[in-house]
Structure formats: structure tokens, C-alpha cells
Amino acid sequence: MWVKLCCLLLYFLALFVLARVFEAVAWYESGFLATQLVDPVALSFRKLRTILECRGLGHSGLPEKKDVRELVEKSGDLMEGELYSALKEEEASESVSSTNFSGEMHFYELVEDTKDGIWLVQVVANDRSPLVGKVHWEKMVKKVSRFGIRTGTFNCSSDPRYCRRRGWLKSTLIMSVPQTSTSKGKVMLKEYSGRKIEVEHIFKWITAHAASRIKTIYNSEHLKEEWNKSDQYRVKIYLFANLDQPPAFFSALSVKFTGRVEFIFVNVENWDNKSYMAEIGIYKTPSYILRTPEGIYRYGNNTGEFISLRAMDSFLRSLQPEVNDLFVLSLVLVNLMAWMDLFITQGATIKRFVVLISTLGTYNSLLIISWLPVLGFLQLPYLDSFYEYSLKLFRYSNTTTLASWVRADWMFYSSHPALFLSTYLGHGLLIDYFEKKRRRNNNTDEVNANNLEWLSSLWDWYTSYLFHPIASFQHFPFDSDWDEDPDLFLERLAFPDLWLHPLIPTDYIKNLPMWRFKCLGVHSDEEMLETFQDSESDSDSENKEVFSSEKEVSEDDELNTFHRRSEGEPRCGAETCSCANKYCHREPYERKARSYGSYSTAGDMEPDWSAWPSEMLHCTECVVCLENFANGCLLVGLPCGHVFHQNCIVMWLAGGRHCCPVCRWASYKKKHPYTHPQPLSNDTPS
Numbered sequence: 314m315w316v317k318l319c320c321l322l323l324y325f326l327a328l329f330v331l332a333r334v335f336e337a338v339a340w341y342e343s344g345f346l347a348t349q350l351v352d353p354v355a356l357s358f359r360k361l362r363t364i365l366e367c368r369g370l371g372h373s374g375l376p377e378k379k380d381v382r383e384l385v386e387k388s389g390d391l392m393e394g395e396l397y398s399a400l401k402e403e404e405a406s407e408s409v410s411s412t413n414f415s416g417e418m419h420f421y422e423l424v425e426d427t428k429d430g431i432w433l434v435q436v437v438a439n440d441r442s443p444l445v446g447k448v449h450w451e452k453m454v455k456k457v458s459r460f461g462i463r464t465g466t467f468n469c470s471s472d473p474r475y476c477r478r479r480g481w482l483k484s485t486l487i488m489s490v491p492q493t494s495t496s497k498g499k500v501m502l503k504e505y506s507g508r509k510i511e512v513e514h515i516f517k518w519i520t521a522h523a524a525s526r527i528k529t530i531y532n533s534e535h536l537k538e539e540w541n542k543s544d545q546y547r548v549k550i551y552l553f554a555n556l557d558q559p560p561a562f563f564s565a566l567s568v569k570f571t572g573r574v575e576f577i578f579v580n581v582e583n584w585d586n587k588s589y590m591a592e593i594g595i596y597k598t599p600s601y602i603l604r605t606p607e608g609i610y611r612y613g614n615n616t617g618e619f620i621s622l623r624a625m626d627s628f629l630r631s632l633q634p635e636v637n638d639l640f641v642l643s644l645v646l647v648n649l650m651a652w653m654d655l656f657i658t659q660g661a662t663i664k665r666f667v668v669l670i671s672t673l674g675t676y677n678s679l680l681i682i683s684w685l686p687v688l689g690f691l692q693l694p695y696l697d698s699f700y701e702y703s704l705k706l707f708r709y710s711n712t713t714t715l716a717s718w719v720r721a722d723w724m725f726y727s728s729h730p731a732l733f734l735s736t737y738l739g740h741g742l743l744i745d746y747f748e749k750k751r752r753r754n755n756n757t758d759e760v761n762a763n764n765l766e767w768l769s770s771l772w773d774w775y776t777s778y779l780f781h782p783i784a785s786f787q788h789f790p791f792d793s794d795w796d797e798d799p800d801l802f803l804e805r806l807a808f809p810d811l812w813l814h815p816l817i818p819t820d821y822i823k824n825l826p827m828w829r830f831k832c833l834g835v836h837s838d839e840e841m842l843e844t845f846q847d848s849e850s851d852s853d854s855e856n857k858e859v860f861s862s863e864k865e866v867s868e869d870d871e872l873n874t875f876h877r878r879s880e881g882e883p884r885c886g887a888e889t890c891s892c893a894n895k896y897c898h899r900e901p902y903e904r905k906a907r908s909y910g911s912y913s914t915a916g917d918m919e920p921d922w923s924a925w926p927s928e929m930l931h932c933t934e935c936v937v938c939l940e941n942f943a944n945g946c947l948l949v950g951l952p953c954g955h956v957f958h959q960n961c962i963v964m965w966l967a968g969g970r971h972c973c974p975v976c977r978w979a980s981y982k983k984k985h986p987y988t989h990p991q992p993l994s995n996d997t998p999s
Contacts (some may be wrong), residue, residue, distance in 0.1 A: 317653040321646070324740045331736065332722045347394030347721070348616050353382045360396065361385055367399040367621055369460055369520060369561020373513040387555050389599045389620035390613060394721075398621065398728070402459070409458045411450075412465035417475040420467055424489050425500050429571055431462045431523060432489040436481045439469045444484040445510055452512050457519065460565040460622055486515065490522055491571055516561075523564035530579045533589045539577065540593060540604075547606055547704070548633050549575045553590070554599035555582045562622035566629065573633045601625075603632075607705065610712050617721025627720050631711040633704065636691065640684060644677075649737075651676045656741035659752055821981045822966055826929070826950045827959060830942040831921040930954040937961035937974055953978035 340346050353361060361381045365372045368388050375381050385391060414420045414434070424432045435450060437443045443466075445453060454464045467487075469476035476482070486505035503522055507514055530536050552559055559578040567576035581587065581598055594609060595602065601612035601620070612618050618628060630638055654672040658665045690696060710716060726733045920942075922931055929950040933942050935958040942948065947959035955975045957965075962974075971980050978984060 314650075316657065317650045320653045320657070320740075320744055321650045324649075324737065327740060328726065328733075328736060329718070329722060332718075332725060335725075345393050347392065347397070349393045351391045351393055351396055353385045353391060356382075356396075360400065363399050363403050364391060364396065366456070367395075367402065367459065367562075369563075369565070369622075370556075371513060371517050371520070387599060388560055389554075389601065392619055394617065395619035395621055395624075398619070398623075401728075409454050409464075411454050412463070414465055414467040414471070416472040420475075423463075423465070425502075429491065429569055431519075431565065431568055432465065432487075433457055433462055433519065434465045434467055434487040434489070436476070436485050436487055437466065437468045437470075438476065438482060438484045439473055441484045444486060444505075445515070449510070449512055453515060456512060456516060460561050461569060461626075462519065462565065488519060488522060490526065491568060520561045520564060521558065523561065523568065524558045524578070527559055527564060527567050528575070528577045530577060531583075533584065533586055536579060537589055547701075548573070548708075549577060549604040550612070550629075551577045551579055551602040551604065552599065553579045553581055553595055553602065556580065556599075557582075560620075562620075562625070565622060566625060569626065570629055570633070573635070574629055605632075605708050607708055615714055615717035617717055617724060623724060624720075627724060628711075631716065631720060632708050634707065636688065643680060643684075647676050647680050648673065652737075653741065653744065656745040657748055659745075659749055818981075819967060822963060825980075826926045828924055828926070828948055830944060830946050830948050831924050832944050833919050833921050925956075926950060928954055929956050932956055935961055937965055951978070951980050952982060952984045954984070 336346060356364075358378045358381065361378065362372055364385050365381065365388075370384055370388055372381055372384065375384065412423065414423070420434075424434060433453070435443055435445060443450070457464065467476075469481060488503045488505070489500050490503065492499045492501040505515065505518055507518060528539070530539060552563055557580075559576075563576060563578070567574075570576075581590075590596075603610040603612055612625070612628065613620065618624060651672045652669065655665050655669045658668045691700065920931075920933060925931065932955075934940070935942065936955075937957055938961050940958070942958075948956050949959045949962045950956045951962070951973050953973045953976050955973050957974070965974060966980055972978060973980060
């Protein structure tokens, strides 16, 4: 999980750097930046009209370019980024969908039960033609959809009783707007009563009703009273402008953020005394001022803060988010992180998608489960202070320059989804390349596995669970003996009792304690050679027969994949240890007559027992190969306390004998730790 999170953070960093590169390229080619102001005088009449349409200001009664330019200047400063976005939006010929209502319940669910949006519905009476023709209706839908206004058509032939109860006896237009300024308040329906059935007149009717919900201030005394008033709204946004009514995007946002942000329009058209505006720091109009408990923020001074619905919507969402906004953000981030598994996982293509589906299901389930208690805690009344401090932190962090860059990049990549997906794919392919290279350096065989091999190993893994009782909760390896011996399946069918043998995983072997055998002093090479020859001649007759018999029995079973772990380590039995251990602490066992850990070399150096784990028995001989421990060789201890050569015990356990060669205690089960007895003062080595 942490690897995928780091990969996702690297991807976001790459997107941030790429956006800065695009800005540099645009500045080099055109000579301007997105935040650079544009002089409306230098723009054509078509571009000025496009800006007014995006801001939601009517221009049907303004035939001259001068009047249109003045209206653009009165509504706010124009930046290069806003002009570019407006022209691209006009060129895009995307068809906007409109809802067709099937009856009363459908209409109630979408229109009357929606508390934070505006609907424009064309009602077609029985055996009547629609009020707005098809061509004009399509233009109307495209025009109002820029401001988040949803549209639909209700045909009374589908539910005539509901139309009669509503009084819709003729074709008309219905507009739904929230009636109160509280969140989830009542919705009122207004019917169009105008005589002119034109797009501009209908749009003026819509914007007038939407603007009526915004508090309007016409004099400085009212502004002073409102500025110093403290009410339920912690965040307020003021528009100081010389306009008859606020732009449509400002009115649409007031509906969208009902109960969260209060929108106030200050009409300074006929003001003679603007001294109080100077007192509160307003020196020019138009100005968009955000008032929070932390202070005043002037919207439009940072990157990406355009005078448009989309830019201001992302700005206000970052300052005053809803729980649903945070949930959607977490959902997007979790799924982006889960899709990284498609590139991190190596091997067959089917394996990649199986792991991806599993990861998506797991991450989304955990996300939903983790959000349930969060929603419950947010309903508790004594968490209001925590909620307020969280919003304060959001306001502090999202009014910085870095936050404005992030919002600008979000708007850029969301308007270019193909670029976003291609960069994500390229980042994933780079991760796949480096991960594949890393695993090849580690000699991992799964990199070159094909689909058929992986499905075969998956079937072996599944049948291992199906045909054997589970011996532990550890993960079973995919490798199966059936690949080497296909007759094993037939043998098990012939002997049903073999199905009951537990399948012991071998993952525990790598968790066994491992250390190196050390002595308190080091002999010279001549003394070590002499000691080795003496001990070999003394013990040859005693150990040769036992060693050969045990080796013949276990030779075929001990060769397995775990032998590769010990390649490159010295064979500890090839040389004799120069340490002398005249005693060995041991417990009585009913196994063999020879004593465990006996040692009779002529050396005079003691082993360094401080390097041994406290729960291990002290000895100097491996009972598997019957050879003494050499200085510097690797040792492995079992849970019972007995110690062996690393090579010897790994091959013993991997061969299927999951028990101690001495006491037969299970090698994967813990045992009460052994306590070494304190030696008496008069003990002498024997």
C-alpha cells in the first residue's frame, strides 16, 4: 500500500511539473501567461460577446462594441486564461443532454426534492405543441448548462392527472429555485409569463429570479451594518460592482452553496460617498471580496482565479467543502492508487488483472467501511468545535499561492482528460519498467511467467486448499510438487487417507533465528589443521556408518528450492572448529543413544555463547551431518532450542520433515523458552 501511495505522490508531482512546463512553453510561443490581464479594447466584438455569455450577462440590447466592452469591464478583470477557456468552450460542439420525465414521481425526485440546484422544465400539454421550438430549446439548454442549470421536458401525456392537479393546461416553462437560504430548504416553482419566446428573454427571466435570492446593498449605511454583523455564516463573498444585477454565474453559485457561503451584491452605481469602502480596504470596482473569520481575501489575484463559474466553484469548494466533496476526493485518490497495482504486479497479464480487481474491491470496501464511523461522529453535537477548526485549517491552507496552483492544474487536467489519462499510463509504464528490472536483478522467476503457467499455478494453489486441511493461517506458496510429478494426483486418489495429511507452509523457515558461530579466540592455521586431522581420525570409525546411512535416506528429499538460499555460504563441516566445549546443556530425549552436542577436540578455546539467542541450547555439533561447527559458519535454531547448520536444517525442513531431527518437536510451533542452568563453581569440563 505504501509503495502505491508513493507512486501516486510521484505522479502528482510529475503533473505539477508538467503544468509548469506547459506554462513556460505557452509564454515562449505567445509571450503571455494565463494570469496576465487582457485589455478589452484590443478584443473583437465576438470575443467580448463570448466573455459576457460565459459570465452570464445579457448583451442583446447593446449593439455597439463600446457598450459591450464597458459591460465586460464592469463585471471584472479579464485574464488570458479566462479568455482562452471561453473561446475553447464556444468552439466545442458538445451536445448537452436534457432529461425526459416519465411521471410525477420522477419529476418530484429530480426537481422538487433537489435543494441545491436550479431546474428549467418545459411542460408540453396534452395535444399541444411545446412553447419553445426544438432549435431554440437546444440553444437554451446549451446556454443555461454553463451555469449548472439542469433542464428537462415533462410531457403531460405520460401523467395527465398530475398536470391537471398542477394547473398545467397549456404548454409552458417551469423554473425551480430553492425558496429559503438554508441548506435543504423548500423549493418553489415559477412559471414563465413572458410574451416573447426568445432565448435571451427567457435567460433574463431566469437570471432575475436567481439574483433575487442574493442580498443586495444599495448604500454605504447598509454596507456598514452588514459588514459588522455576525450571524450564522462564517464565510461571505461580496461583489462590489456597477451593475444592475449580479452575473448569472454569481447567482448560480449562491444556489449551489446554499447554507455554506452567503453571497452579497453591493451595487455602487449611484454612490456618492465611498469613504467606508476605503476604510474596509476596497479601493476599486469591480471587486470580489471573501470575508472569513481569519480576514479578507481578494479573489482574482492568484493563479487560476478567473471570473467564471468553474473557477470560483473550485475555489469555494476548497474553502468550505461538504462531506460529500471529501468522500468523492478520497474515492478518486483510492482508485488511482489501486490502479497502480496493474503496473507494480509482474508476471502474466491475467495475473495483473486478477490482482487489480482484488485490490479495487478491497480498497473500495475499506474506504466505505472507514467512512461510516466518520459520518456517525460528525453527527455528534460536541464535535462542532472540531468541525470549525477543520474548516479553519482548510481556509488557511487553500488561500495560499500553492493551493491556487493546484486548483489551476486541476481545472486544466479535468478539461483535458486525454492528457490526464495518457500521463497516468506513461507513469505506470515507467513503474512497470523499473519494477521488472528490479525483480530481474533479484532473479525472480515470476517476471517471465506466461498466462498458462500462472493459471496452472493458481489451480495448484486452489487445489491445495481444497484437498488439504489448512494447517495455519499463513499464505501458501504457489509452487507445487505436481509440476515435477503429475502422478502424485493419481497416487493420492488411490490412497484417500493421504488427503488428510496437513499441508504445512514453508514460509516460517526464513523467520527462524540465524546467527554465526564464533569463538572467544582464533587459532593459527597449523593448529586448526592438526586439530582437524586428530578429530577426523578419532571419530571416523564412529560416525562414518551413521553419516552414510542418513545421507542416503535423505539425499533425494533434501534437494529443493530452499537450497538456493544457502548457496555461496561455506560448508561448516569442511573444517574443524578450534573451540573446545567440554560440556553441553541438554535435556533427556528418547531418540538415540549418542549424546547431543558431544565434542572431543583437542582445542582449548571456548565458544562465544553471548552471540547465541537466549532460548537456544549450547552445543558444538550438528546432528544432521554429524560435523562440528566451524568458526564463522551460519547456524539456525528451531523453536525447541536445538541448533544445526543452516544448510542442513533448511534441506531437512524443505524436504517435508517439519520437525526437529532430535526431539521431533514441530518446527513451526512455538515452545516454552529454555532457561540455561547456572553452572556450579566446582563444575569441570568433561
